[in-house]
Amino acid sequence: MIKQFKDYNSDIKEFCDVCVIGSGAGGAVAAKEIAEKGFSVVLLEEGGHHTSKTWSGKPLKGTIEMYRNGGSTLSIGNAFIPITLGKCIGGTTTINSATCFRTPEYILKKWQKDLGLENLTYKNLEHYFLRVEKEINVTELSWDILGNAAKVVKRGADRLGLKCRPLKHNVRDCRGCGTCQFGCIENAKQSTDVSYIPKAIKAGARVYAHCRADKLKISNKTVKGVTGSLINPETGKSVFSITVNAKIVIVSCGSLLTPPFLKKNRIRNRHIGRHLQIHPAGRVAALMDEKVEGWKGVSQGVYIHDFQNEGIILEGIFLHPSLMLATLPGIGNEFKELATQYPNIAAFGVMVHDSSTGRVLKGFSPGSFLAIYNMKRTDIKKLKKGIAETSRIFFAAGAKKVFTGVSKYPILNSIDDVDKFLKIKIKPNNFEILAFHPLGTCRMAATSKDGVVDQNGESFEIKNLYIADGSVVPTSLGVNPQITIMTLATMIAEGITKKIA
């Protein structure tokens, strides 16, 4: 059973072997793996517990209830970049597009070479990949479920000689309802709230929702537990306190929240909060002659990786009109005219394997942070090229107009405009950039000179303090990071169980 605000009526004191903070791709995996080995586990989650019975799959309710700050988290720098984060049982896995990629082998080799992560070879990780993929049922969906938007892109890609393939998803019996980002209405997505957490609970883990970890109990450079607050979700105010005495603490708050949490606890390491990478992404929409009805089908169904060598991956994206139409140009009747053509709109995303890095600083209030990220010229070029190539694909598929999401050249009317678009100079703040994958802010490395945690995920500074979330992933991956985070968390959990056994 997951305890929530309504179940709290006094302060709580817990004793356990392992306390996990955060229930997303890192925390839930670690909690389940450790609990199943017979150790006592307490899992704390700041957000609430929502299920397919309580959510509607509609963006408004979904973002207000399940996204951190209602989806308004941003990085600042040479552009404001919204970074979506989940704040609920299941963390961001509950609101992601369920896309699964293994860590590319060349990235693992880079980590070995640059950071001395010799354990992280593809061979060593393979059985963890398999375990995770089995647990969350990673599968390739049939084209029928992927919807018309995917078929339009495939048609364009085929005409240009590009390979458009179905993405792998962590789903079971998916019927392509298209609400992945706001809670799967059929529980088909195997996010951690559906897959790992029920198993952790079955193995004896105690799970507390609406519970914010405030402070680590540290003595003699060894962590001894966590103190936190039980939060009223309506007011955001603390009503009771929780104290967890634990032999081991795993911090899994995510790349943007783990660094401020560590800094707040006066843990010193020069790499905490640095090396932030986010996979900046753009969106291209096209007005087609045919009815696409892109909302019918998996919202992120297919991908094109012909430009992967250049650091660009093109992935599907389709959203509810309340989000999709807000990004298209026009005011008044011009906007309404475009809105009526919504069924004829197809969209696709561009994701950049970034070389730019940023920082995360401690915010002013509990659980807040300040992310700073400046996009380098090389990444701008990649994004521009990705938008141009996606536009070509849409024109090849028969698009009448393409909406680039670039303020300097918002609408392309023909394929000739694509070349003109490539020639203009574009600044970062001319793009409508989004980001979904913050990584690297407490990176794993062989020594404390290069990172915050060692190859087992343990802090170099504080004994028995582990980190298992996107922040330990040392660099951006160029692909969606869910499987990488889960794999590393599985590996870290295995190391912990061996240690405390």
Next chain:
Amino acid sequence: MINYKILKGRNGEILHAIMNTIIPQGGPFKSGAGDYDLLQTAELILKSFDKITRLIIPMMLKYIQYSSFFKKGKTFTKLSLDKASQYLESMEKSRFYYRRSIIFFLKFLTVSSFFDIDETALQIGYSHGNCFDKKGL
């Protein structure tokens, strides 16, 4: 009834005028922002944001209200629908990032409140929760 904190008084009036300009009544489909109480929804969205963003919202609204005086000779809420529409369009096409960001944010607030209503989404052909009968693998 919702207790307005961010959009009470003048702020609510300005946002109401902006919403009516972005999605006016009539035209390609009948209903407009003015047909629904979108301020309630907007207030709910804004309340879920962090403190700093919530503090910036009234500043954004007042920027639109008073900056239009310099370009159009009247404060925004006193502009005719045509002129208000032209003014917001000029912001959307502006070369200044902060002006584009303000209108982008307010348009997002308007559109997400408006099309969250099933009835309005149906007018543009969208119906929610369309699952296929057939299951994927």
